[in-house]
Amino acid sequence: MSRLKVGVIFGGASEEHPVSIKSAQEVARNLDTEKYEPFWIGITTGGDWKLCDGPDTDWENRSARPVTLSPDRSVHGLLVMEQEGYETMRLDLVFPMLHGKLGEDGAIQGLLELSGIPYVGCDIQSSAVCMDKSLAYTVAKSAGIATPNFWVVTENEKVDPDRLPYPVFVKPARSGSSFGVSKVTREDELPSALSAARQYDSKVLIEEAVAGSEIGCAVLGELFGLITGEVDRVDLSHGFFRIHQEDSPETGSDNSAFVVPADISDESRRLVQETAKTIYRTLGCKGLARVDMFLTADGRVVLNEVNTMPGMTSYSRYPRMMAAAGLPLSDVIDRLVARALHGKKR
Numbered sequence: 001m002s003r004l005k006v007g008v009i010f011g012g013a014s015e016e017h018p019v020s021i022k023s024a025q026e027v028a029r030n031l032d033t034e035k036y037e038p039f040w041i042g043i044t045t046g047g048d049w050k051l052c053d054g055p056d057t058d059w060e061n062r063s064a065r066p067v068t069l070s071p072d073r074s075v076h077g078l079l080v081m082e083q084e085g086y087e088t089m090r091l092d093l094v095f096p097m098l099h100g101k102l103g104e105d106g107a108i109q110g111l112l113e114l115s116g117i118p119y120v121g122c123d124i125q126s127s128a129v130c131m132d133k134s135l136a137y138t139v140a141k142s143a144g145i146a147t148p149n150f151w152v153v154t155e156n157e158k159v160d161p162d163r164l165p166y167p168v169f170v171k172p173a174r175s176g177s178s179f180g181v182s183k184v185t186r187e188d189e190l191p192s193a194l195s196a197a198r199q200y201d202s203k204v205l206i207e208e209a210v211a212g213s214e215i216g217c218a219v220l221g222e223l224f225g226l227i228t229g230e231v232d233r234v235d236l237s238h239g240f241f242r243i244h245q246e247d248s249p250e251t252g253s254d255n256s257a258f259v260v261p262a263d264i265s266d267e268s269r270r271l272v273q274e275t276a277k278t279i280y281r282t283l284g285c286k287g288l289a290r291v292d293m294f295l296t297a298d299g300r301v302v303l304n305e306v307n308t309m310p311g312m313t314s315y316s317r318y319p320r321m322m323a324a325a326g327l328p329l330s331d332v333i334d335r336l337v338a339r340a341l342h343g344k345k346r
Contacts, residue, residue: 003037004337007069007078007094007117009108010055011043014100015179015200023312024055024097026319030329036337039078039091041067043098051080051089069094073116093340094119095333096309100176104309105131118343120336122308126284130306132174133205136283137303143282145275146302148207148294155202159194161187167209170194172201176307183209212296214304215262217276218321219289220335223342226280228273229321233262233295258317260324268295275301286343287336290318 008031010024011017024040031038042050042059050064066081070088077091094117096108106128112119122130129135137147152173153159164184170193171181180200182193197204214236218229235257262269276291283306290310294302310318312329319329327335 003033003035004092005039005077005090006031006036006337007039007041007091008055008097009041009043009069009094010097011045012098012100012103013043013045013047014098014102014176016098016100016103016176017045019177019311019313020097020099020103021055021059022314023099023316026312026314026316026329027095027097027333028054031333032330035334039089041069041078051078069111069115069117071111071114073114076115076117091117093117093337095336096121097312099307099309099311100179101131101174104176104307105174118340120340121287122285122289126286127308130283130285130289130308131176132203133171133305134173134203136306140279140282140303143278145279145282146300148210148302148304150205150207153194153204153206155198159190159206161190164190164206165208169207169209170197171205171207172197173203173205175200210294210296210302210304212294212300212302213262213264215264215272215293215295215301216317216321217272217291217293218310218318218325219276219280219285219291220322220327220332221280221285221287221339222335223339226277227327228276228325229318229327230261230324231264231269231272232258232260232317232321232324233264235259258320260320264295268299271299272301279303279306287339288318288332290321 010020012020040052040054042052049067051067052059052064068079070079075088078089080087080089104127106124109124109127134152141147167185170184180197182196184190184193214234216232220227279291280289290307292304312319322332
């Protein structure tokens with residue numbers, strides 16, 4: 001049988017560009033090249049698209065050719081720029097290994113919908129909703145899912161610091177990882193926290209801190225239903241969890257570690273997994289998502305956020321949780337591809 005032609009898009013113009021490259025490198029190590037013929041498409045921080053040999057550290061400079069994804073469905077793939085024109089390159093599937101803005105917010109998904117190419121992961125609507133934490137909370141609350149108390153602050157809007165129940169977290173409403181996130185314990189800390197969040201988004205979310213353990217659950221959409229990985233717990237020594245903010249995340253964080261499987265009761269584990277599935281369905285997710293939650297001392301599960309294209313790096317939580325449940329990344333990739341091809345008529 002001929003191999004499936006899979007375009008893997010990585011990099012991107014968001015603050016999560018370096019993380020995306022690391023995710024693509026891990027995908028490259030686990031992609032079965034007997035089944036798949038990969039086409040590596042790197043996007044620079046400036047937004048240039050390059051067809052390259054792979055997501056290594058020098059991908060922008062080694063034999064990279066300008067390329068674009070054609071929205072013309074008759075092309076069903078790439079336009080590779082040559083000196084005297086262009087070459088078309090048909091793709092069977094795209095794996096948009098992009099994190100954050102323009103990767104998880106529905107933008108690349110919209111381009112892929114126009115192109116008619118099946119792709120791994122959530123569609124336009126669920127990507128956009130999950131990326132905007134205020135929208136995700138609003139939809140989840142309407143379905144009876146517990147969320148933190150929160151307030152939305154629009155561009156240039158003033159906030160009365162007296163009305164907030166400290167401590168609170170101030171974060172960009174539509175940004176990935178922990179970029180621009182601050183924990184505020186006093187009124188005089190609020191202005192600088194708002195300023196930090198507004199560096200990444202004009203829309204800011206203020207949410208009341210939830211007393212409880214930070215818990216994660218990896219969800220994978222199969223043809224027959226949903227499966228989950230092992231639940232993990234973020235073990236904090238001090239401060240708050242800042243994903244991808246460390247100088248060398250491969251060697252661990254200075255204030256956090258992951259306990260997989262989470263050291264919680266079997267009853268709590270089942271509740272977390274079932275709640276994660278409910279959140280996944282409620283927000284319309286497809287393919288994969290990592291659902292982050294809080295588990296309170298009285299046994300309640302509260303939504304934190306949903307990542308629709310979670311990190312796939314060597315130190316990332318999603319592949320670690322799946323591996324703990326007996327699914328290595330190579331198997332996860334196979335299942336994601338099968339799900340995307342089955343649901344190509346969206």
